[in-house]
Every structure is written in structure tokens, then in C-alpha cells.
Amino acid sequence: MRERGVYILLISVHGLIRGEAPELGRDPDTGGQVLYVLELARALARNEAVAQVDLLTRLVEDPAVSEDYARPEEALGPHARIIRLPFGPRRYIRKERLWDHLDHLVDRYLVFARDLPRLPDLMHSHYGDAGLVAVRLSTLLDIPFLHTAHSLGRCKRERLLMAGGREAALERTFHFERRIGAEEEVLRHASGVIASTRQETAEQYGLYDRFDPRRAVVIPPGTDLARFSPPVSRRPDPAMAHLVDRFLARPRKPLVLCIGRPVPSKNLLGLVEAFGADPALREAANLLVVAGRHEDIRGMDEEGRRTWEDLLLAFDRHDLFGQVAFPKAHQPGDVPAFYRLAALRRGVYVNPSSQEGFGLTLLEAAATGLPVVTTDSGGPRDIIANCRHGLVVPPHDPAALAAGIREALADPARWSAWARNGPRRVRDAYTWEAHVDRYLKLALRLLRRLRKRARRARAGARPDGLATPFLHARAVLVCDIDDTLTGDPAALAELMAWVAARRGDLAFGVASGRKVESALRILRAWGVPVPDVIIGGVGSEIRYGATAAPDEAWAAHIRQDWRRDDLAQALRDVPGLRLQARRKQGPCKLSYVVRPGRLPPLGDVAEGLHRAGLRANLILSRSRHLDVLPARASKGHAVRYLAFKWGIPLDRFIVAGDSGNDRDMLVGDMLGIVVGNHGPELDDLRGRARVYFARQPSAAGVLEGLRHYDQRLLGLRPGRGPADPGP
Numbered sequence: 001m002r003e004r005g006v007y008i009l010l011i012s013v014h015g016l017i018r019g020e021a022p023e024l025g026r027d028p029d030t031g032g033q034v035l036y037v038l039e040l041a042r043a044l045a046r047n048e049a050v051a052q053v054d055l056l057t058r059l060v061e062d063p064a065v066s067e068d069y070a071r072p073e074e075a076l077g078p079h080a081r082i083i084r085l086p087f088g089p090r091r092y093i094r095k096e097r098l099w100d101h102l103d104h105l106v107d108r109y110l111v112f113a114r115d116l117p118r119l120p121d122l123m124h125s126h127y128g129d130a131g132l133v134a135v136r137l138s139t140l141l142d143i144p145f146l147h148t149a150h151s152l153g154r155c156k157r158e159r160l161l162m163a164g165g166r167e168a169a170l171e172r173t174f175h176f177e178r179r180i181g182a183e184e185e186v187l188r189h190a191s192g193v194i195a196s197t198r199q200e201t202a203e204q205y206g207l208y209d210r211f212d213p214r215r216a217v218v219i220p221p222g223t224d225l226a227r228f229s230p231p232v233s234r235r236p237d238p239a240m241a242h243l244v245d246r247f248l249a250r251p252r253k254p255l256v257l258c259i260g261r262p263v264p265s266k267n268l269l270g271l272v273e274a275f276g277a278d279p280a281l282r283e284a285a286n287l288l289v290v291a292g293r294h295e296d297i298r299g300m301d302e303e304g305r306r307t308w309e310d311l312l313l314a315f316d317r318h319d320l321f322g323q324v325a326f327p328k329a330h331q332p333g334d335v336p337a338f339y340r341l342a343a344l345r346r347g348v349y350v351n352p353s354s355q356e357g358f359g360l361t362l363l364e365a366a367a368t369g370l371p372v373v374t375t376d377s378g379g380p381r382d383i384i385a386n387c388r389h390g391l392v393v394p395p396h397d398p399a400a401l402a403a404g405i406r407e408a409l410a411d412p413a414r415w416s417a418w419a420r421n422g423p424r425r426v427r428d429a430y431t432w433e434a435h436v437d438r439y440l441k442l443a444l445r446l447l448r449r450l451r452k453r454a455r456r457a458r459a460g461a462r463p464d465g466l467a468t469p470f471l472h473a474r475a476v477l478v479c480d481i482d483d484t485l486t487g488d489p490a491a492l493a494e495l496m497a498w499v500a501a502r503r504g505d506l507a508f509g510v511a512s513g514r515k516v517e518s519a520l521r522i523l524r525a526w527g528v529p530v531p532d533v534i535i536g537g538v539g540s541e542i543r544y545g546a547t548a549a550p551d552e553a554w555a556a557h558i559r560q561d562w563r564r565d566d567l568a569q570a571l572r573d574v575p576g577l578r579l580q581a582r583r584k585q586g587p588c589k590l591s592y593v594v595r596p597g598r599l600p601p602l603g604d605v606a607e608g609l610h611r612a613g614l615r616a617n618l619i620l621s622r623s624r625h626l627d628v629l630p631a632r633a634s635k636g637h638a639v640r641y642l643a644f645k646w647g648i649p650l651d652r653f654i655v656a657g658d659s660g661n662d663r664d665m666l667v668g669d670m671l672g673i674v675v676g677n678h679g680p681e682l683d684d685l686r687g688r689a690r691v692y693f694a695r696q697p698s699a700a701g702v703l704e705g706l707r708h709y710d711q712r713l714l715g716l717r718p719g720r721g722p723a724d725p726g727p
């Protein structure tokens with residue numbers, strides 16, 4: 001890590017990412033996006049303003065893929081590395097199946113982040129899945145994030161529906177509901193969206209309710225154009241000339257070059273038809289079509305075979321033999337030579353495609369000094385505007401295309417100007433260096449603005465906004481509120497001073513039967529500062545810090561099998577139960593007042609629910625309150641979840657309580673303190689390991705317990721400040 005500069009975390013979770021020989025095109029998830037994030041990571045790291053770039057992705061252990069993807073870390077050159085964290089199944093799975101597992105990546109990263117020298121300043125997520133991870137991390141760690149969609153669910157679904165796909169079947173394969181919901185959430189939270197073209201912002205992101213165009217910037221991706229440069233010698237590469245010229249009757253004529261995969265959207269056939277039907281153009285130039293390897297057309301995939309059959313039939317129909325070259329197999333290294341040959345012959349590159357997202361070949365032509373003619377669609381339009389190396393013609397109009405090519409070839413002075421513009425302008429606008437310059441300008445401006453805002457917000461309030469205290473905490477104190485913290489103002493003040501003296505090493509939390517708002521109210525009334533974490537509604541909610549940022553992963557985790565209405569229905573006729581006030585109920589909390597003596601044994605109630613196929617956690621406190629919660633929710637579950645999520649061992653949690661709903665956080669590996677004024681329902685915990693029964697009541701009892709659990713055990717530095725209770 002450089003000493004100064006921004007620390008950037010790129011997140012790209014799907015596909016197979018490695019810095020050494022990336023397997024681009026290996027499967028649908030390992031393609032353009034993978035190349036983009038790798039090149040972006042390296043280019044950012046080359047900039048002096050960047051301290052470090054981490055590229056976070058999934059660790060995959062699968063005999064079907066290379067072991068490289070099971071390495072937790074891979075260097076991408078100085079100041080850049082890939083971080084791989086395992087989550088979900090070990091094996092490689094396609095991106096549509098990752099959604100359920102993303103929360104685990106969040107948790108893994110939180111634990112990973114504990115060992116970082118510092119937290120990243122900025123995150124940048126790629127695609128909706130990584131975006132969701134960024135949303136969660138950003139709420140928990142208060143790190144802003146930028147987002148790049150790469151592709152969007154709404155557009156893809158529309159395209160597939162238009163192609164005749166059935167909605168239900170598409171949903172089963174692609175999980176569009178999940179994806180689009182996630183994308184909306186990401187667009188709501190992202191501080192900025194980075195798009196590659198203007199058309200992308202207008203026509204694609206524009207389909208999203210949460211998209212705010214003011215937060216979008218268009219920064220074209222850099223391209224690695226090192227392989228493309230104008231011809232240095234007047235004489236063409238002999239092997240290349242041979243490959244092409246043997247097709248041509250008069251090889252010296254200008255070459256009209258088109259390179260594209262043999263798929264319908266590239267519209268190669270449209271170009272051949274336009275060329276074939278225009279006698280003047282046929283007189284003026286030769287055509288060179290480079291469309292994949294076609295060793296044996298019959299052995300190609302369906303699309304490729306059909307495209308080539310159509311092309312060959314069109315060559316024949318227009319009798320283009322001697323005027324069109326369509327070399328067979330070519331090596332990847334040949335591609336730059338095709339452009340150079342066309343440039344030497346003072347030809348043009350043509351992009352005839354009906355819809356082009358970006359238009360990489362136009363940049364390659366520009367870098368070679370080969371003027372272009374392109375149909376008018378989003379990406380290419382931007383490229384011509386930036387590089388000024390050719391003409392734009394309307395799409396779906398063969399005559400206009402042919403006329404455009406003729407026109408481009410007609411004026412030698414203009415041709416030369418275009419040929420000069422391309423190499424210079426493409427390097428100004430489309431290199432990764434140019435990309436990173438604009439990127440960092442945006443990022444630094446954003447970070448400055450957010451810092452200013454945070455300073456202003458902090459002027460009155462406590463400095464720690466979100467959950468960051470957890471990241472550095474070596475121990476956590478979690479106290480119940482009513483009758484554990486409250487009761488003795490002087491003792492409570494002393495306890496809070498003890499906590500304050502250990503800030504940084506110690507995180508402070510409360511766990512209450514009250515919902516979060518009510519808990520915050522009573523804490524304020526008792527002069528307790530806002531805790532780092534609030535477990536509210538008997539564990540049915542977890543929120544962090546002054547902004548009360550919700551732990552969404554917890555909310556999603558406990559919701560499983562929770563059928564609130566059915567439970568309320570089933571409990572309606574149980575004697576001795578009366579619903580508590582509306583405001584005490586929550587989406588995951590169903591609470592009753594208990595008439596003592598009338599309620600049947602709790603085991604019987606639970607049994608009845610079980611027989612009705614309902615799952616719930618029933619918690620009785622002081623024989624007065626019954627809380628019905630999701631099976632996964634309780635104060636104890638919440639504490640264990642925090643320990644796991646933040647990577648803090650359970651025996652570094654000191655927990656204090658007084659009544660039944662505290663029970664399951666008092667037992668286990670945690671260090672429990674039962675205050676002197678506890679309810680009889682906790683009596684049977686006496687004698688248990690790691691449950692200390694204080695003699696003194698409430699906060700004084702908590703202090704007594706803290707003294708009992710020697711601080712050294714907690715890994716805290718020896719007490720600082722006047723309030724240290726001492727041994």
C-alpha cells in the first residue's frame with residue numbers, strides 16, 4: 001500500500017477472475033466484465049493518487065476449474081491484488097444462483113477487514129450481485145460506493161420477451177425478480193453510477209425507478225490499444241497480404257474492412273448486400289470480411305453456420321468473387337495486421353451492426369489510423385464524436401451505408417485528416433490512464449463532499465456513526481436495559497464512564513425487549529449515549545449506532561418460516577394471553593401480556609403451534625410478558641450472530657441481564673452477568689460456568705460482574721480513566 005492516497009475496493013463476484021491468463025469467454029459469466037475489472041484494478045493502482053486496490057471476488061474450490069481460483073490472494077502488480085473469499089457452496093456456480101449467498105460474503109469481508117491496516121475509502125461494485133454486497137458493506141462500514149451495472153435485468157428481460165421467451169420460464173432461469181429488485185436497491189444507495197456510453201444511461205438505467213441521472217457519469221472504459229498502431233512501413237506484411245490478396249482480382253484498390261463475430265446482430269450480411277448492390281462502390285474498393293474462424297462451416301454452432309451460409313450465398317448472388325476476401329482461420333495476432341493492411345490500402349473500417357453497446361473495433365481502427373464508417377447507435381456515436389475519424393450513417397439502410405463508404409473514400413485530404421485524428425484522439429479519450437484520470441477526479445470530489453458532510457453532522461453528535469467500532473473492538477459489552485442498566489443513576493453513570501474509558505477497544509451494545517425507538521428513548525432519559533449496537537424487540541431487530549442503520553442481513557435471516565398472522569390466529573384462543581399495545585408489536589415480534597396462573601404451561605402452547613405446522617420462539621419474561629418471535633430470533637441468537645459477523649469470539653462478549661428474555665444470551669461461551677435484582681426465572685442458572693450472579697442490583701451489579709471477569713481475560717488494555725473499578 002502506498003503511504004498516501006485512496007484505498008479502493010472493487011467488488012465483482014461472479015465468473016472466474018484471475019490476473020494470470022484470465023479465461024475470457026470460458027463461460028457466459030467470464031467475459032467482458034472480468035477483463036474490465038482486471039484492467040481497471042491495474043490502471044487505478046498505477047496512479048499515484050491511489051494507495052491500494054483490492055478486487056474482491058468469490059473463492060471457488062472445484063475440480064472442474066483451475067486451482068488458481070481457490071487462492072485467497074493474488075497479486076495484480078504493485079498496489080493491486082485479488083482477494084478471494086469463500087461463500088455459499090464451494091463449487092463454481094453460475095451468477096443466477098449466487099443471490100442467496102451474498103450476505104455471507106458481506107460477513108466474510110467484515111471478518112477479513114479486521115486485519116486490514118485501514119478500511120477502504122471507496123468501493124466500486126460491478127453488476128447487481130456485487131452491488132448488493134456494496135449496499136450492505138456501505139451501511140455497516142460507512143464507506144461510499146460507485147456502481148457499474150455492466151448489464152441490467154430489465155433490459156435483458158425485455159430483449160428475451162421480445163424474442164418470444166415466456167415470462168415464467170425466463171424467471172426460472174434468470175431470476176429477474178431478484179435481480180431487478182437488487183438493482184433498484186443498488187441504484188438507490190450508490191453515490192455514483194459509472195456508465196460506458198451515454199446511450200447506456202439514457203436507455204438502460206433509465207428503465208429503473210431509483211435511477212437518478214444526476215448521479216451518473218459516462219466514462220468510456222479504457223482499452224488496451226497497445227497492439228494497435230499505424231503501419232510503419234509502406235509495404236504490407238507479406239503473410240497478411242497473401243492471406244487476403246489471393247481472393248482479389250485487383251488487390252491494390254482500397255480495402256473496406258469489417259471484423260465481427262458471425263452473429264446476426266453484427267449485420268455482416270447487411271454490409272455485403274450494400275456493397276454488392278452498389279456498382280460504383282464495387283468499382284472503387286474491395287471488401288474484406290473477417291468473421292471468426294470458419295474451418296468447416298458445417299461444424300460451426302447454429303448461429304455461425306447460418307450467418308456464413310447467408311454470406312456465401314450473398315457473395316454468389318452478387319457475383320462478388322475477385323472483389324471480396326474472406327480469409328479462413330486467422331490467429332488472434334492477425335487482427336492488428338488486418339487493420340494495418342486496410343490502412344495501407346487507404347480503405348475504411350465499417351461497423352454495420354444494428355445495435356452496438358460500445359464499439360471496440362472502432363477504437364482499434366482509430367488506433368491504427370484507419371478511418372471508419374459506422375451505423376448510428378449509442379456507443380459508436382460517442383466514439384466518432386470523440387475520435388473524429390469517420391462518418392456516421394443511419395442504421396437499417398443499405399443504400400445509405402454504401403453511399404457513406406463511397407463518400408469516406410472520395411476525399412483523400414479528409415481521409416488523411418481522419419487517419420491522423422484517430423491514433424491521437426483515441427489515446428486521449430480511451431486509454432485506461434484517461435479513464436482513471438476522470439474516475440479519480442470524480443471519486444476524490446465525492447469523498448471530499450462526503451467528508452465535509454460527515455464533519456458537519458458530527459459537530460453536535462457523537463463521532464461514531466455506524467458499526468465501525470465493531471471492526472476494531474476486542475471485546476463487547478451487551479446490557480439489557482430495563483432493570484439492568486436502569487434503576488440506580490449513580491451506578492449507571494459510573495458504568496458509562498467505565499465504558500467510555502475503553503472506547504476503541506470495547507464496543508458497547510444494548511439488548512432489549514423494547515423496540516429500537518423505545519429503547520433509544522429510555523436510554524436518552526437515563527443519559528446513556530447511543531450504543532454501537534442496539535438489539536431491539538427481543539432480538540427481532542439489530543441496528544447500529546447513531547443513525548440506527550439496520551442490519552438487513554439479520555432481518556432477512558430471521559424472516560425464514562415466520563408466519564406472523566397464522567401465529568396470531570393460533571394463539572387467539574389460548575387462555576391468559578392478551579395482545580400488548582400496537583406500538584410494541586413488530587413485523588417480527590408478536591407480544592402478549594400474560595395473566596399469571598391462567599396461561600397453560602409454555603411447553604403445551606409450543607406443542608400446539610408445532611402441531612399446527614408453525615415455527616416460533618416463545619419467550620416468557622418475569623411471568624408477565626410473552627414474546628413470540630421467529631425461530632431464529634432472540635437476544636442470544638442476535639449476540640451470536642454479531643460475534644460471527646464481526647469475527648469477535650463469543651468469549652469476548654460480556655452480557656448482562658435480569659429476566660427471562662436475557663436467558664439465552666447469558667448462557668454459552670459468553671461471559672454472563674445476572675444482576676442482583678433478577679427475576680426468579682433465572683435462578684436455575686446459578687452454578688453454571690460463565691454465569692456470574694452479582695449481589696448488587698442493576699448497573700452496580702454489572703460493574704461488580706465486570707470486576708469479576710478480570711479485564712485481562714477480555715484482552716482490554718489496563719483500565720484508563722478515573723472510573724476504573726480496579727480489581
Ligand code: GLC
Nearest residue numbers: 513514538584591621625661
Ligand atoms: C419490553 C417490551 C415488551 C416485551 C417485554 C419482554 O417490556 O416492551 O413488548 O414483551 O419487554 O420482552
Ligand code: MG
Nearest residue numbers: 480482483658
Ligand atoms: Mg430487563
